[in-house]
Amino acid sequence: MIQFKNVSKVYPNGTQALDDVNITIEKGEFVFIVGASGAGKSTFLKLIMKEEQPSSGTIYINGINTTDMKRRKVPYLRRTMGIVFQDFRLIDKMTVFDNVAFAMRVIGARPRAVKKRVHYILGLVGLKDKAQSRPAELSGGEQQRVSLARALVNNPSLIIADEPTGNIDPEMSFEIIELLNEINKQGTTIIVVTHEHDLVQKFKNRVIEIQGGRVISDTGAPSEKAEIPIEISKEQLAEIPEEIAEEIPDVSEEELNREALEAITDGEAAEE
Numbered sequence: 633m634i635q636f637k638n639v640s641k642v643y644p645n646g647t648q649a650l651d652d653v654n655i656t657i658e659k660g661e662f663v664f665i666v667g668a669s670g671a672g673k674s675t676f677l678k679l680i681m682k683e684e685q686p687s688s689g690t691i692y693i694n695g696i697n698t699t700d701m702k703r704r705k706v707p708y709l710r711r712t713m714g715i716v717f718q719d720f721r722l723i724d725k726m727t728v729f730d731n732v733a734f735a736m737r738v739i740g741a742r743p744r745a746v747k748k749r750v751h752y753i754l755g756l757v758g759l760k761d762k763a764q765s766r767p768a769e770l771s772g773g774e775q776q777r778v779s780l781a782r783a784l785v786n787n788p789s790l791i792i793a794d795e796p797t798g799n800i801d802p803e804m805s806f807e808i809i810e811l812l813n814e815i816n817k818q819g820t821t822i823i824v825v826t827h828e829h830d831l832v833q834k835f836k837n838r839v840i841e842i843q844g845g846r847v848i849s850d851t852g853a854p855s856e857k858a859e860i861p862i863e864i865s866k867e868q869l870a871e872i873p874e875e876i877a878e879e880i881p882d883v884s885e886e887e888l889n890r891e892a893l894e895a896i897t898d899g900e901a902a903e904e
């Protein structure tokens with residue numbers, strides 16, 4: 633589903649962040665991306681979500697060459713992705729509930745479905761009691777979990793998470809990865825950047841290591857997965873509002889919450 637062919641990225645200031653990367657990640661995989669600070673991990677994710685363009689090479693997402701995709705199509709590409717940004721990108725003026733809810737509203741979900749689903753997802757990430765708080769009133773770990781909730785809320789086919797446990801204690805980190813693991817078992821492709829070796833060890837997923845912009849090791853798909861206790865039922869995960877699955881209308885730009893959308897799409901959608 634994700635394929636990088638000879639992809640290099642040189643930023644305008646001359647920094648070579650990725651150097652001839654060739655990677656294929658199949659639908660349904662759960663992959664950890666590891667490597668030192670500055671190795672190119674976030675750049676790799678930004679190329680997948682098309683927040684940055686490659687300097688050379690080709691990127692395919694679900695068989696579509698996104699390298700020459702029109703800018704106005706990018707928001708539609710991103711709707712298939714749930715993204716946890718390294719810097720959270722929450723909207724300070726909105727409550728926790730609304731930060732998560734707007735991701736559903738922009739795709740035209742009905743208020744009843746939004747309310748039910750957002751409360752359910754906030755419960756999954758342990759933030760039920762914080763729904764009416766604002767990001768500034770939360771700890772770093774709590775903000776990170778709001779960002780995770782927002783990524784999960786539309787049941788995306790791909791979840792990309794940049795250090796989703798960077799601000800969270802080890803126990804909670806384990807639970808978050810466990811949650812992602814459960815979601816992965818339902819077929820969602822998951823890519824997680826992490827520095828936490830303990831987590832990588834415990835979960836025995838595929839690990840891709842980047843160093844100096846190059847892939848220096850890749851364990852490939854695992855033959856045997858770690859035993860993870862199941863705490864969430866299939867029924868709960870399947871509780872996706874049907875309105876969302878069936879009706880993804882072409883929302884007009886006016887209908888979109890511009891400020892909010894800008895924050896998670898880095899301005900691209902709102903600029904159109």
Ligand SMILES: Nc1ncnc2c1ncn2[C@@H]1O[C@H](COP(=O)(O)OP(=O)(O)OP(=O)(O)O)[C@@H](O)[C@H]1O
Pocket residue numbers: 643644645647648649667668669670671672673674675676718
């Ligand atoms: N917008 C940018 N302009 C110029 N250089 C950049 C830009 N973004 C990243 N870089 C550089 O590209 C390299 C890779 O950065 P990247 O953010 O991908 O690293 P990373 O592996 O995610 O690091 P970290 O673990 O610290 O988040 C670094 O040398 C970084 O300084």
Ligand SMILES: [Mg+2]
Pocket residue numbers: 673674675718794
């Ligand atoms: Mg990074």
